[in-house]
Amino acid sequence: MSRIPVSIVSGFLGSGKTTLLNRLLRQPGMSDTAVIVNEFGEIGLDHELVEAGDGSVVLLPNGCVCCAVRGSFVQALDDLHQRRARGAVTRFARVVVETSGLADPGPLIQALLAEPSLRARYLFDTVTATVDAVHGAATLDTHLEAVRQLAVADHIVLTKQDMLPEDTAEATVAELTRMLRQVNPGATLGTASAAIDALVCAAPFDPEQGVELGRWLRDTAYRGRQECRHGRYRGRVRSFCVVREEAIDEGALELFLSGLCKHLGARLLRLKGIVRVAQRPDRPVVVQGVQTLLHEPVRLARWPGPERRTRLVFITLDIEQDEIEDMLGLMERMQARALLARMRAGGLPAAAA
Numbered sequence: 001m002s003r004i005p006v007s008i009v010s011g012f013l014g015s016g017k018t019t020l021l022n023r024l025l026r027q028p029g030m031s032d033t034a035v036i037v038n039e040f041g042e043i044g045l046d047h048e049l050v051e052a053g054d055g056s057v058v059l060l061p062n063g064c065v066c067c068a069v070r071g072s073f074v075q076a077l078d079d080l081h082q083r084r085a086r087g088a089v090t091r092f093a094r095v096v097v098e099t100s101g102l103a104d105p106g107p108l109i110q111a112l113l114a115e116p117s118l119r120a121r122y123l124f125d126t127v128t129a130t131v132d133a134v135h136g137a138a139t140l141d142t143h144l145e146a147v148r149q150l151a152v153a154d155h156i157v158l159t160k161q162d163m164l165p166e167d168t169a170e171a172t173v174a175e176l177t178r179m180l181r182q183v184n185p186g187a188t189l190g191t192a193s194a195a196i197d198a199l200v201c202a203a204p205f206d207p208e209q210g211v212e213l214g215r216w217l218r219d220t221a222y223r224g225r226q227e228c229r230h231g232r233y234r235g236r237v238r239s240f241c242v243v244r245e246e247a248i249d250e251g252a253l254e255l256f257l258s259g260l261c262k263h264l265g266a267r268l269l270r271l272k273g274i275v276r277v278a279q280r281p282d283r284p285v286v287v288q289g290v291q292t293l294l295h296e297p298v299r300l301a302r303w304p305g306p307e308r309r310t311r312l313v314f315i316t317l318d319i320e321q322d323e324i325e326d327m328l329g330l331m332e333r334m335q336a337r338a339l340l341a342r343m344r345a346g347g348l349p350a351a352a353a
């Protein structure tokens with residue numbers, strides 16, 4: 001059975017998530033959608049605001065997903081799948097999760113990438129983040145949650161543009177766009193209609209199959225170092241792409257990825273990439289991660305396009321590109337030394353080193 005795509009709609013408090021979700025669910029192609037609403041606080045309202053339409057939308061009552069409790073999210077998706085299998089709910093073909101405005105979507109993404117029960121049944125698809133054109137800049141200036149939401153987004157929707165004063169609207173949108181691009185250069189940025197089209201029409205992102213890898217990675221948008229130049233996160237949030245012509249030793253890659261988790265942790269806002277591995281240069285490895293968790297690297301059957309270089313895109317907090325490059329270089333040297341030592345001790349044929 002093919003895996004069911006799960007998309008996340010995130011965005012700061014009042015930025016228009018529920019409005020977007022309702023519009024999304026009204027599209028003809030979305031009638032087979034299950035919805036999970038992550039409510040903040042004891043008494044949730046959002047699930048009542050999401051329109052159930054013709055009844056084909058499944059709502060999990062009472063805020064059964066809590067951003068702080070990854071376990072309950074896993075449980076909710078597991079239960080939903082079982083109910084689907086029993087025929088207790090409509091046979092949905094996709095899931096959309098609306099996070100609370102104060103939630104960091106990172107733990108939900110981690111669960112989708114790493115929990116074995118979810119990985120078997122669901123496919124982590126896209127994150128859409130709503131940003132309010134009126135308050136977005138001020139929110140990003142002051143709230144790390146908003147920065148984290150933005151960093152993991154594949155699509156950014158600029159809401160409430162109609163509420164901007166006519167004479168300054170264009171300049172405000174241009175300034176906000178610059179700011180958003182400094183944090184996340186790879187995400188598509190547009191109106192609700194564009195994001196809805198992308199969600200309804202596009203095939204799910206499946207880096208494990210190498211499907212549409214360019215659309216998923218968008219590494220060209222990361223060329224040239226970029227950093228946030230506004231507010232509290234000025235000079236602290238950076239995005240960049242590490243490119244390597246030479247293949248990377250598999251052992252060094254493993255050391256590098258575990259080093260990233262261990263040393264960078266929550267400062268690693270987002271990592272995606274494709275790696276040319278020395279041991280199998282014809283079969284690249286896809287890596288991705290959010291904060292402390294990196295998805296187990298997945299080896300593709302072949303390169304998805306003509307470009308055969310390693311490309312790793314990063315969005316980081318308080319980490320410079322040079323630190324990452326140094327760490328990778330160090331792991332490569334360590335691995336080379338270890339291989340050499342084993343070779344000298346007679347443990348490896350010379351060709352392996």
Ligand SMILES: Nc1nc2c(ncn2[C@@H]2O[C@H](COP(=O)(O)OP(=O)(O)OP(=O)(O)O)[C@@H](O)[C@H]2O)c(=O)[nH]1
Nearest residue numbers: 012013014015016017018019046101159160161163
């Ligand atoms: N004028 C205008 N109002 C909007 C737009 N998007 C959302 N709103 C309004 O903004 C308010 C908040 O929108 P919601 O969709 O509830 O926002 P939310 O992000 O789900 O809010 P929380 O769940 O409380 O974080 C509602 O009154 C919406 O009608 C927009 O593009 N233009």
